[in-house]
Structure formats: C-alpha cells, structure tokens
Amino acid sequence: MSKVSVLVVDDAPFIRDLVKKGLRNYFPGIQIEDAINGRKAQILLERETFDMVLCDWEMPEMSGLELLTWCRQQESLKTMPFIMVTSRGDKENVVQAIQAGVTDFIGKPFTNEQLLTKVKKALAKVGKLDALMAGAPTKMNSAFANDSLSALTGGKAEVIKPAVRPASVGLLDQIARASGPAGSAPAAPTAPAAAPSVAASGRGQGQLRLPSGNQQCVIKALSLKEALLVVRRGEVLPQVLDSAVLDLEQGENAEIARLNGYLHAVVAYEPKPDSDWLQLTFRFVDQDAQKLDYVSRLIARGTAQKHFVPGG
Known part of the structure; x- marks a missing residue:
C-alpha cells in the first residue's frame, strides 16, 4: 500500500x-x-x-x-x-x-x-x-x-495553581464590562472563520479566540514575547498549550491585528480555586515584522503595564 x-x-x-x-x-x-x-x-x-x-x-x-x-x-x-x-x-x-x-x-x-x-x-x-x-x-x-x-x-495534565495576588477591582470591572453583566452566561462560541468583534484596544481590551470559543479579555501586561490576559471563567476551562489567536483593533480604520500563539500558563486570578476570573499567559508564535511592530507601538503607548517581565 x-x-x-x-x-x-x-x-x-x-x-x-x-x-x-x-x-x-x-x-x-x-x-x-x-x-x-x-x-x-x-x-x-x-x-x-x-x-x-x-x-x-x-x-x-x-x-x-x-x-x-x-x-x-x-x-x-x-x-x-x-x-x-x-x-x-x-x-x-x-x-x-x-x-x-x-x-x-x-x-x-x-x-x-x-x-x-x-x-x-x-x-x-x-x-x-x-x-x-x-x-x-x-x-x-x-x-x-x-x-x-x-x-x-501525551496526556500529562497541567495542574492549575491559584494566583497568590489579590484581585484588582478595577481590572475585574473592565473584564466584566467586556464579557457582559456579572453572573451572566458566557457568550455562545462563534466559528473561527467569523469576523471578530473586538473591544477598543486603547483600553487594553481584545478578543481571544480559543478552540472552545471566543472570549473578551483585558490585556493586563504586554511584551514582545507574550501577553498577560484576564478572562471570565466559562464552562470549558482553557488549557495550557491550547493554540489561540488574540484579535486587536489597530489603525484609524479599525483593522484587526491577529496575533497567533498558545497558552503558556493558566491560573486563577483571585486567590481561591473557584475564582470567576482566569489569568492567561499568551505566548506569541508570529515572526511577522508588521505584527511585532504593532505590538511595539502598543507597548510604547503604555497600553499595558510596563513592569511586566516575560517568562522564559
């Protein structure tokens, strides 16, 4: 054969x-x-x-x-x-x-x-x-x-460890506004091919596309290698090494910058195992010069916190 x-x-x-x-x-x-x-x-x-x-x-x-x-x-x-x-x-x-x-x-x-x-x-x-x-x-x-x-x-599970840092009320308010009213069910997943609807990146918000569906997120910190994101916890928990796409609006015509990557880490944002919020470390895999230039300009504008130190 x-x-x-x-x-x-x-x-x-x-x-x-x-x-x-x-x-x-x-x-x-x-x-x-x-x-x-x-x-x-x-x-x-x-x-x-x-x-x-x-x-x-x-x-x-x-x-x-x-x-x-x-x-x-x-x-x-x-x-x-x-x-x-x-x-x-x-x-x-x-x-x-x-x-x-x-x-x-x-x-x-x-x-x-x-x-x-x-x-x-x-x-x-x-x-x-x-x-x-x-x-x-x-x-x-x-x-x-x-x-x-x-x-x-080969099926080895990743243990999710809760963060030791207390939750930031201001940041949780941002992600709550991006995700919908508190306590509401997550939006139904949309097909990967659908045109994304992205929140204004000037407020440090974007849309994260995962295999389980799309989620609005807050960009807590940003470097040329990775982004620290906060999302509302849904029924399906994001998993380490899940491939993902981070959509951000750019330019005067609100064009979408699609940053390809994967989840490097998933932890509870609040210091409790049943936290309603998750903190995701999203590692970039793109080598595209135009995308990296866009990320550099975001960092320069101070969209994300400047004290973030990329891991690895």
Missing part, C-alpha cells in the same frame, strides 16, 4: 509541531515534511511529490496565498489538496483564497478533531484516504480531540 505524504508549512514551530503530532497520532503510516515559509515549501514541492499541503497564510518571504497561486500554475499540482490553516477568516480573504484554488480552510485556533476532519475530507476527494486509514483508530478519543496539550505531551 502506497504511503501518503503531507507537507506542513508554517513559520511558527509550535503550529507545525501541533499539526504533525496530531496527524501522526491518528495516521501511523503518514509521511510528513515541513517548511518554515512558502519559499522553502516551493523548493520541496519542486523536488518531491506530496499528496497534500497544509499551509499558513501569513509567512515571510512567500505567503500561503502566493504558494497556493504558484501551485495551481504547475500542471502536476493543479489538483493536489491545499488546505489553508489560518486566522484570516474574513469574507474577502476567503473569497481571495477560493479564487486562487484553495481546497479548504482550517481556522486558527483549531482542535485536533477539526484538523483530522478536514484532512480526511480532502484526501477522500482524491482517493488517498483509504491508504491512510489502515491502522488508524476507529474512534477518536474525545479528550485528545479537543486538547492540544494531550497532542504534544
């Missing part, structure tokens, strides 16, 4: 590792190569044969859209499944990618279940799925399917 070969393209090592681990755990016989940007992927595609490409949109040197456009111009790659793994879910971006010949989208952040569903659907269309399903689990473990921590660490 012939092997199925997949190329994973993303400038963020964390995302590449997350995708590769998820695919290998479910499809033991799969062959995977990776590339840090579209240019490196182009070189691999010129000298090797792949059955599918899973590609980020925003990358240095050559974007995912540019790589897709090039692929569709090559006779041998015109029908190869090309899935865009991206936080760009706005209508104009979707239309642009469809016109360029994209096969499907996976919105960041994503669960392993969403990833595997898209991969199986795309490979089935080109008759490659049967070659992968031999030896694959008959039923996906539901905990693994929604837990990127399990995908990377």
Whole structure:
C-alpha cells in the first residue's frame, strides 16, 4: 500500500509541531515534511511529490496565498489538496483564497478533531484516504480531540495553581464590562472563520479566540514575547498549550491585528480555586515584522503595564 505524504508549512514551530503530532497520532503510516515559509515549501514541492499541503497564510518571504497561486500554475499540482490553516477568516480573504484554488480552510485556533476532519475530507476527494486509514483508530478519543496539550505531551495534565495576588477591582470591572453583566452566561462560541468583534484596544481590551470559543479579555501586561490576559471563567476551562489567536483593533480604520500563539500558563486570578476570573499567559508564535511592530507601538503607548517581565 502506497504511503501518503503531507507537507506542513508554517513559520511558527509550535503550529507545525501541533499539526504533525496530531496527524501522526491518528495516521501511523503518514509521511510528513515541513517548511518554515512558502519559499522553502516551493523548493520541496519542486523536488518531491506530496499528496497534500497544509499551509499558513501569513509567512515571510512567500505567503500561503502566493504558494497556493504558484501551485495551481504547475500542471502536476493543479489538483493536489491545499488546505489553508489560518486566522484570516474574513469574507474577502476567503473569497481571495477560493479564487486562487484553495481546497479548504482550517481556522486558527483549531482542535485536533477539526484538523483530522478536514484532512480526511480532502484526501477522500482524491482517493488517498483509504491508504491512510489502515491502522488508524476507529474512534477518536474525545479528550485528545479537543486538547492540544494531550497532542504534544501525551496526556500529562497541567495542574492549575491559584494566583497568590489579590484581585484588582478595577481590572475585574473592565473584564466584566467586556464579557457582559456579572453572573451572566458566557457568550455562545462563534466559528473561527467569523469576523471578530473586538473591544477598543486603547483600553487594553481584545478578543481571544480559543478552540472552545471566543472570549473578551483585558490585556493586563504586554511584551514582545507574550501577553498577560484576564478572562471570565466559562464552562470549558482553557488549557495550557491550547493554540489561540488574540484579535486587536489597530489603525484609524479599525483593522484587526491577529496575533497567533498558545497558552503558556493558566491560573486563577483571585486567590481561591473557584475564582470567576482566569489569568492567561499568551505566548506569541508570529515572526511577522508588521505584527511585532504593532505590538511595539502598543507597548510604547503604555497600553499595558510596563513592569511586566516575560517568562522564559
């Protein structure tokens, strides 16, 4: 039986590792190569044969859209499944990618279940799925399917430790206004591809997109490596190593800056285990110069506290 070969393209090592681990755990016989940007992927595609490409949109040197456009111009790659793994879910971006010949989208952040569903659907269309399903689990473990921590660490749980610092009433008032009236149920999760609605970043607020849904957040502190966020606790607890996207408004036209990353730490904001508020350390994985410049300008404007020292 012939092997199925997949190329994973993303400038963020964390995302590449997350995708590769998820695919290998479910499809033991799969062959995977990776590339840090579209240019490196182009070189691999010129000298090797792949059955599918899973590609980020925003990358240095050559974007995912540019790589897709090039692929569709090559006779041998015109029908190869090309899935865009991206936080760009706005209508104009979707239309642009469809016109360029994209096969499907996976919105960041994503669960392993969403990833595997898209991969199986795309490979089935080109008759490659049967070659992968031999030896694959008959039923996906539901905990693994929604837990990127399990995908990377093999199921070892992260203990959530309460913070020792007392809660700040002013900050909790901010997040309460961002999340809705106190005591109200969290807003229903929206699809990752939906256009985000972001609170004014001038007040240090934004929207955090997690696999479990979207949450308004307060940016308590900010550095070039990570952000310290406070969110209202919901029914589904955010987990360490969950991939996430932080949406912030920028510029006069209120354009959305999408900062890709993952949760490095999750603790109770108040000194009690049943705290209604959570403090999240959100680590950036983007290397995009424009995004880093935007974060630098936010720091310079004093949007977040200046005494924050990034961990690690």
